[in-house]
Structure formats: C-alpha cells, structure tokens
Amino acid sequence: MLQGKVILDLTWVLGGPFAGQLLAQLGAEVIKVEPVGGDYARSVPPVTETQDSPFFLSVNRGKRSVALDLKHPLGRQAFQDLVREADAVIYGFASDVPARLGLDHATLAAINPRIVVGQLIGLDDRGPYAGAPAFDLMLQAMSGLMSITGEAGGKPVRVGYQVADLAGGLYLALGVAAGLAQAQASGAGEAVQVSLFDAQMAMLTWQAQGYLQGGHVPRAAGARHGMIAPSDIYRTSDGRWIALAPTGEAFWRALCGAIGLPELAADPR
Numbered sequence: 001m002l003q004g005k006v007i008l009d010l011t012w013v014l015g016g017p018f019a020g021q022l023l024a025q026l027g028a029e030v031i032k033v034e035p036v037g038g039d040y041a042r043s044v045p046p047v048t049e050t051q052d053s054p055f056f057l058s059v060n061r062g063k064r065s066v067a068l069d070l071k072h073p074l075g076r077q078a079f080q081d082l083v084r085e086a087d088a089v090i091y092g093f094a095s096d097v098p099a100r101l102g103l104d105h106a107t108l109a110a111i112n113p114r115i116v117v118g119q120l121i122g123l124d125d126r127g128p129y130a131g132a133p134a135f136d137l138m139l140q141a142m143s144g145l146m147s148i149t150g151e152a153g154g155k156p157v158r159v160g161y162q163v164a165d166l167a168g169g170l171y172l173a174l175g176v177a178a179g180l181a182q183a184q185a186s187g188a189g190e191a192v193q194v195s196l197f198d199a200q201m202a203m204l205t206w207q208a209q210g211y212l213q214g215g216h217v218p219r220a221a222g223a224r225h226g227m228i229a230p231s232d233i234y235r236t237s238d239g240r241w242i243a244l245a246p247t248g249e250a251f252w253r254a255l256c257g258a259i260g261l262p263e264l265a266a267d268p269r
Contacts, residue, residue, distance in 0.1 A: 002028035005087040005180055008079075009063060010103070012039055014136075014162050015196060016092035016120045017059035018169030023176060024062035028087075032065040033079065059169075070101055080111055087183070088116040088176050095125035105191035115189040116179035120172050123197045134196050139164035143200035148207060151222045167203050168196035 005028040009020035017032075024030040032039070044055040066082075069075035083089065089108060091098065098104040098119065105117040122134025123142075140146050140158045150157030175192040183189045201208065207218040207226075218226065223243070225231035231245040246255040256265040 002026040002177065002180065005029065006031065006085060007088045007090065007176070008033055008082055008086050010089065010091035010093075011120065012041060012092065013165065014059055015165035015167075015169040016090060016172065017041075018166050019090060019118070019120070019172035019176070020063060021059050021061055022169065022173040023088075023090075026173075026177065030063040031082065031086075032060060032063045033070075033082075034065055034067050036067050036069050038067065070103075076102060083108055083111050083115060086112065086115065087180055088118060088189075090118040090120070090172065090176060092120040095119075095121055095130055105189070109189055113189065114183050114187055116176055116183050116192065117189070118172050118176040118179065118192040118194070120168055120194050120196065123195060125193070136162045136164045139196050139200050143197060144204065144208075145200060148218045148220050150220045152220055154220065157220070163203075164196055164200045168194055168199040171199045171202075 002023060005023075007020065007023050007028045007030045009017065009030050009032045011017050011020060020030045020032065039056065039060075041056040041060075042051075042053050044053045047053050068078055070079060089103070091103060093101075093103070099107070102108075103117075105115075108115050108117055122139075123129040123132055137158055140149075140163065141156065143164070145163070146156035146158055149159060172192070172194045175194055179190050179192045210216045210218065223231070223233040225245065228245060228247055231247075232243075234242050234244060236242055244255065246252045253262075253265040256262050
C-alpha cells in the first residue's frame, strides 16, 4: 500500500513508534531518527545478550535508523536533507517543541511542499492540559476506561497492556496514511495531529454513545457483556477457566448441544 513512501520517524516510547512500525508493515521505508545516544528505549530492561531490548524491538521492527543531534546546525541540516526526499515525518513531541526545533509543518513544508507531518500529543495543544505529561495509566483513568474494567464493585483496573498508547499509534498511522493518499492526489502535504486522550475516548464507542443518548453510566462487570448473555469466564470441573460467548440463537443452541444439555435451548429462562 505504501511502497515507495519514505517516512522519518522521530517518535519514542510506545504509541508513536508503534505507528511507524505499522507504516513500515504497510510497505513504507521508515527511517527512525534517534538522538546521538540512541533511543532510550533500547536500554529498557531486560536487555538480551545481543544488546536488544524487547521493549524497543516490539514497536520498531522493519525500520532503518540514523542518529542525529537536531539541536546542532549540522544535525538539522542533515535532517532537512532527509526531509527533501521524504514523504512524511512523524513525532510525539509536546505541542510547543516542533516549532522550536523547526519541525512544525509550516517549516518542513517550506523544504518539501508535499510532506505530511504527523504529530502525536498527549491531551490537547491548548488550555490547561497543553503541557501535561500523558502516561498510559493516566490516559486510561481520565478517559473512563478504568471505570468499566475489573470486577463489579472493585477498584478501577487498567487494561493489562498499553492500550492508550497503542490506540493513539493506530490512529496516527491511519491519519498519516490518509494524508499520504491526499498528498499523492493533490501534490500538497498536510499536518495530522492525534491526541492520545481523544483516541482513547473514541475507543469507548457504544459505552460512551449509550451515555450520550440515554444517560446510562456503564459500570465494571468483569468479563460479562452488557448486551450478550451468557458471556463470561466460567470455572470448569477440572479447575480450568473457559470463556463462553455464544452470540446469537444459533450459537446458543450449538453450545447447549456441545455441553450435552440440548434441552436448555428451549428453557424459557
């Protein structure tokens, strides 16, 4: 899909690099631009015998890499030379940093008018949260996700992986891909900005829509589903756990037959 496209990836941590990895998997040539000392994620433990960090490798597969000091005139010149040949630049700096480093869309578009610039921010680029740090746990809490995760009546629980970071990366990759398609058609690039918080709010889908339309506040219900029954995790007689979610009448009847209780399918309960 993106064969022949060159993308400069200045992101770090998880969400931004995940976006770059997705774009590489779509066929783009992604060049990771790291500081001279290297992306700090390379040293996040455990570091293997080959000096690779699983944390770093998990979101940086399929990329090439170059180390540049963007605060040094020669480093900025080298980066601008790359921009002239690139199709997109992605980064995850705070909202005031790009203009200060000459990475904002207006500056890069003066070098390459067809460049697409994708920026991943935490919460907002203005107002009281413009400069607030955005960590995955904080985003899960602020978005309301943790209020619907965990057991009923229990304390709020985070999703077991970095869903807020990675969802933002998904939206950034999608936005940049759309920007590249638009640039190819028009010859002019554009700026794409994705908020990690906005992305997490968008992932609430029908739970949020139910509140907006009917005022229903969703609550944590463990593994149960708000609209499907049965749908839960059940303990078996040999002590193992099994997940069951026979969505629809046909699957319910099949389940009843599979467990040797076909008469349950006609039980009015």
